[in-house]
Amino acid sequence: MKQIPAPLWTLTIGVAVTLLSLWYGQNHGLMPEQASEQAVLIDELFDSMVVMGTALFLVMEGAILYCMIQFRQRKGDETDGPAIEGNLPLEAFWTAIPTILVIGLGLYSFQVFQEIGGITPGHVAHDHGTMIAQADDTPLPGGLSESGKGPLIAENSVFGLGAPLENEDTAADLQVNVTGMQYAWIFTYPEGNIIDGELHVPIGADVQLNISAKDVIHSFWVPQFRLKQDAIPGKKTALRFIANKEGNYPVVCAELCGGYHGSMRTQVIVHSPEDYQAWHDKRVAQTPAVETIAKAPADLSAEEYLSPYSQEMGVNRDLIANLSLK
Amino acid sequence: MTQAELPTSAEVMAIPTTPPPHHPEKWKWYDYFTFNIDHKVIGIQYLVTSFIFYLIGGLMALAMRAELATPASDFLSPDLYNAFLTNHGTIMIFLWIVPASIGGFGNFLVPLMIGARDMAFPKLNALAFWVTVPAGMLIMGSFFFGGAQSGWTSYPPLSVVTANTAQSMWILAIVLAGTSSILGSLNFIVTIWKMRVPSMAWDQMPLFCWAMMATSILALVSTPVLAAGLTLLLFDINFGTSFFDPAKGGDVVMYQHLFWFYSHPAVYLMILPIFGIMSEVIPVHSRKPIFGYKAIAYSSLAICLVGLFVWVHHMFTSGTPPWMRIFFTISTLIVAVPTGVKIFSWVATMWGGKIRYNSAMLFAVGLLAMFVFGGLSGVTLGTAAFDLHVHDTYYVVGHFHYVLFGGSVFGLYAGLYHWYPKMTGRMLNEPLGKVHFILTFIGTNLTFLPMHQLGLQGMPRRVAMYDPQFQALNQLCTFGSIVLGISLLPFLANAIWSWSRGPQAADNPWDAKTLEWTTASPPIIENWEVLPVLTEGPYAYGEEPAEASANT
Ligand SMILES: [Cu+2]
Numbered sequence: 001m002k003q004i005p006a007p008l009w010t011l012t013i014g015v016a017v018t019l020l021s022l023w024y025g026q027n028h029g030l031m032p033e034q035a036s037e038q039a040v041l042i043d044e045l046f047d048s049m050v051v052m053g054t055a056l057f058l059v060m061e062g063a064i065l066y067c068m069i070q071f072r073q074r075k076g077d078e079t080d081g082p083a084i085e086g087n088l089p090l091e092a093f094w095t096a097i098p099t100i101l102v103i104g105l106g107l108y109s110f111q112v113f114q115e116i117g118g119i120t121p122g123h124v125a126h127d128h129g130t131m132i133a134q135a136d137d138t139p140l141p142g143g144l145s146e147s148g149k150g151p152l153i154a155e156n157s158v159f160g161l162g163a164p165l166e167n168e169d170t171a172a173d174l175q176v177n178v179t180g181m182q183y184a185w186i187f188t189y190p191e192g193n194i195i196d197g198e199l200h201v202p203i204g205a206d207v208q209l210n211i212s213a214k215d216v217i218h219s220f221w222v223p224q225f226r227l228k229q230d231a232i233p234g235k236k237t238a239l240r241f242i243a244n245k246e247g248n249y250p251v252v253c254a255e256l257c258g259g260y261h262g263s264m265r266t267q268v269i270v271h272s273p274e275d276y277q278a279w280h281d282k283r284v285a286q287t288p289a290v291e292t293i294a295k296a297p298a299d300l301s302a303e304e305y306l307s308p309y310s311q312e313m314g315v316n317r318d319l320i321a322n323l324s325l326k
Numbered sequence: 327m328t329q330a331e332l333p334t335s336a337e338v339m340a341i342p343t344t345p346p347p348h349h350p351e352k353w354k355w356y357d358y359f360t361f362n363i364d365h366k367v368i369g370i371q372y373l374v375t376s377f378i379f380y381l382i383g384g385l386m387a388l389a390m391r392a393e394l395a396t397p398a399s400d401f402l403s404p405d406l407y408n409a410f411l412t413n414h415g416t417i418m419i420f421l422w423i424v425p426a427s428i429g430g431f432g433n434f435l436v437p438l439m440i441g442a443r444d445m446a447f448p449k450l451n452a453l454a455f456w457v458t459v460p461a462g463m464l465i466m467g468s469f470f471f472g473g474a475q476s477g478w479t480s481y482p483p484l485s486v487v488t489a490n491t492a493q494s495m496w497i498l499a500i501v502l503a504g505t506s507s508i509l510g511s512l513n514f515i516v517t518i519w520k521m522r523v524p525s526m527a528w529d530q531m532p533l534f535c536w537a538m539m540a541t542s543i544l545a546l547v548s549t550p551v552l553a554a555g556l557t558l559l560l561f562d563i564n565f566g567t568s569f570f571d572p573a574k575g576g577d578v579v580m581y582q583h584l585f586w587f588y589s590h591p592a593v594y595l596m597i598l599p600i601f602g603i604m605s606e607v608i609p610v611h612s613r614k615p616i617f618g619y620k621a622i623a624y625s626s627l628a629i630c631l632v633g634l635f636v637w638v639h640h641m642f643t644s645g646t647p648p649w650m651r652i653f654f655t656i657s658t659l660i661v662a663v664p665t666g667v668k669i670f671s672w673v674a675t676m677w678g679g680k681i682r683y684n685s686a687m688l689f690a691v692g693l694l695a696m697f698v699f700g701g702l703s704g705v706t707l708g709t710a711a712f713d714l715h716v717h718d719t720y721y722v723v724g725h726f727h728y729v730l731f732g733g734s735v736f737g738l739y740a741g742l743y744h745w746y747p748k749m750t751g752r753m754l755n756e757p758l759g760k761v762h763f764i765l766t767f768i769g770t771n772l773t774f775l776p777m778h779q780l781g782l783q784g785m786p787r788r789v790a791m792y793d794p795q796f797q798a799l800n801q802l803c804t805f806g807s808i809v810l811g812i813s814l815l816p817f818l819a820n821a822i823w824s825w826s827r828g829p830q831a832a833d834n835p836w837d838a839k840t841l842e843w844t845t846a847s848p849p850i851i852e853n854w855e856v857l858p859v860l861t862e863g864p865y866a867y868g869e870e871p872a873e874a875s876a877n878t
Binding site for chain 2: 063077082113116119120161262
């Protein structure tokens with residue numbers, strides 16, 4: 001033991017910690033399935049934070065454990081330890097290292113945030129399917145509108161995610177309006193007048209969700225997409241994503257919205273382009289029945305509004321009646 | 327203006343041996359139930375009252391964990407579940423951690439540590455405590471009206487449309503608790519500024535007092551904003567205003583800004599005094615001076631300052647524009663630096679020491695171990711891009727329980743074991759303390775570690791029913807919470823039994839250097855017969871005993 005010099009120990013521990021952290025960052029298995037292109041970017045950010053975090057965790061916990069064992073009071077020793085009150089270079093070192101790490105992490109997370117469309121939310125107009133670019137009210141990074149005189153938060157701002165900067169003016173392939181209400185999600189497809197309790201999207205399509213809330217705040221979350229955006233009464237919010245894996249994934253309400261908040265769940269179905277077209281055509285064919293109800297949803301009670309879809313959504317009529325009483 | 331009402335330190339020195347005639351020799355048990363103006367009585371009133379609320383809040387948590395043992399909603403009604411989750415958070419923050427750490431330890435220790443006979447404004451101090459009593463009664467009483475059910479955040483519109491009477495009582499309770507906090511903070515700032523013994527320079531002040539100074543400044547700046555936000559909410563609920571009603575031109579997101587402008591700093595209100603406790607407990611039981619005194623003192627102030635500009639990280643998925651999400655990502659990440667400095671300094675304090683493993687030190691080291699984890703998960707949450715996934719999930723619940731339970735509550739326990747002999751004049755039983763520590767440490771990790779995975783996998787927070795795929799991990803959490811519940815038994819038995827039957831404590835049982843150990847245990851009513859004179863720093867361990875040896 002005594003023959004091995006300290007620098008060699010440090011080196012060995014350093015290499016071991018690095019390898020272990022790198023391995024764990026790739027193999028933590030903590031995340032659910034990845035089903036959107038945005039999820040790939042966010043997971044890379046998470047994985048690198050896991051690597052960094054694991055390394056720091058091991059070093060810190062190791063140091064604490066080492067102290068506990070090595071520097072415990074020995075039997076009968078009632079004396080004090082050495083009177084060391086500080087060490088300026090050491091303190092500068094451990095202030096500088098975390099500073100550099102968090103600045104690096106900040107830049108990296110900014111990059112990811114930009115790529116998932118965080119800088120230009122709702123660049124394409126929100127208004128129920130009409131796609132007009134808001135030329136006179138374009139939010140820029142920094143929050144100023146293009147005129148340079150606009151308020152920091154423009155009156156008609158859309159919050160959430162849009163397209164990444166390089167194709168900020170590209171319209172989404174598909175727009176769906178999402179409405180949160182106690183305790184259900186309603187998805188309306190402006191093209192074709194489809195209303196559904198589940199979200200259907202084709203794989204590979206650039207989808208924009210225009211999110212709103214009827215009663216209280218809800219939050220639209222698809223864990224497999226790694227994306228979440230609150231649905232806020234009186235505010236327009238949006239999410240934009242490209243699903244990259246077929247399958248059914250849960251849509252979860254993540255903001256406390258009342259007694260049955262936990263049951264405010266539905267699913268998103270990512271179809272192949274052909275399946276999506278088939279679903280779309282089938283639903284458009286049913287439109288007449290839907291249209292009569294969909295004309296003025298605001299004038300109807302939640303019960304009336306929801307009941308045609310209750311079968312399909314697997315929600316029992318009585319439950320809806322109960323809920324809308326609240 | 328305050329100067330006139332204050333005895334200056336010099337005057338206090340001039341009349342050391344004439345105790346005011348209206349004081350008895352020693353407080354009787356019933357004095358603790360009166361409007362007593364002795365800072366030590368008030369400190370113990372805070373500690374005992376808040377501990378009772380800790381037990382109540384803990385029972386609510388156990389009921390929630392019982393509900394979550396199965397995916398269906400089958401143990402509590404959904405409304406009661408929401409009332410428990412709302413009031414569990416409220417009680418643990420406003421009626422346990424804040425009053426115990428600031429009101430309890432702050433009041434008991436600050437005058438003793440700086441060599442003062444009392445706080446600057448003793449009557450205001452007593453008032454601040456007694457204001458928390460109706461606050462507690464309002465919270466408990468709100469359950470007769472269903473209990474507030476919109477979370478401790480009480481976001482409108484939900485808070486405006488749910489359980490109006492209970493919600494209004496809840497708001498009044500928080501405003502009262504906030505008032506108490508403002509009164510207390512003023513008192514601490516003036517006391518620390520003006521009432522130190524003349525021989526104590528700023529850089530000889532115990533770090534706990536630095537932490538209390540930073541805490542008080544933070545509370546003073548941020549609490550009025552919360553009070554304003556909640557008052558507007560109260561008006562919306564009861565008087566038909568529409569500050570937060572979007573249908574009538576109100577703005578729900580504005581409430582979130584008002585709320586979090588206070589409530590993020592509230593996290594630091596709950597942890598800065600605990601950091602102060604750590605900086606006292608670790609050097610004493612490591613038998614070494616604190617490492618980097620100035621760095622620790624200034625990092626408290628840095629956390630206090632930066633902590634005022636991070637609140638939007640609770641709103642990354644709300645109605646916030648891109649520049650806010652980016653700016654607050656950066657500011658949030660920066661808080662990690664001064665926090666890291668403290669952790670490194672404590673480990674360096676232990677390094678090379680001769681660590682005594684009594685219960686106080688075990689809880690302090692346990693805090694270090696868990697706070698490292700809670701801090702790291704906090705950094706991940708600070709990045710807006712990743713937060714889009716985990717915001718409002720169990721990942722967040724896991725994170726803040728590592729910080730607030732693994733951090734604050736462990737710190738409070740460390741403080742209780744460390745200063746119990748000073749407060750009561752009795753020693754606690756060490757083996758029982760160790761059992762308490764082991765059960766608490768295991769229980770904490772069992773309860774809160776799996777929550778991170780639950781959140782990442784897709785379980786949102788504040789739900790009474792969940793997807794069956796999450797059942798196994800939830801049962802692990804529930805099992806852990808039972809261990810935590812049981813862990814309280816040895817502590818309660820120990821604390822209650824030792825108060826009357828424990829072995830007598832010496833004036834300075836840990837051989838510590840701060841001034842509170844220079845008086846009797848428990849301290850006499852005016853703290854000292856003759857005010858102490860500082861002969862050495864608060865952490866002068868490991869030096870050759872020179873003139874300082876006369877301490878004990
Ligand atoms: Cu909801």
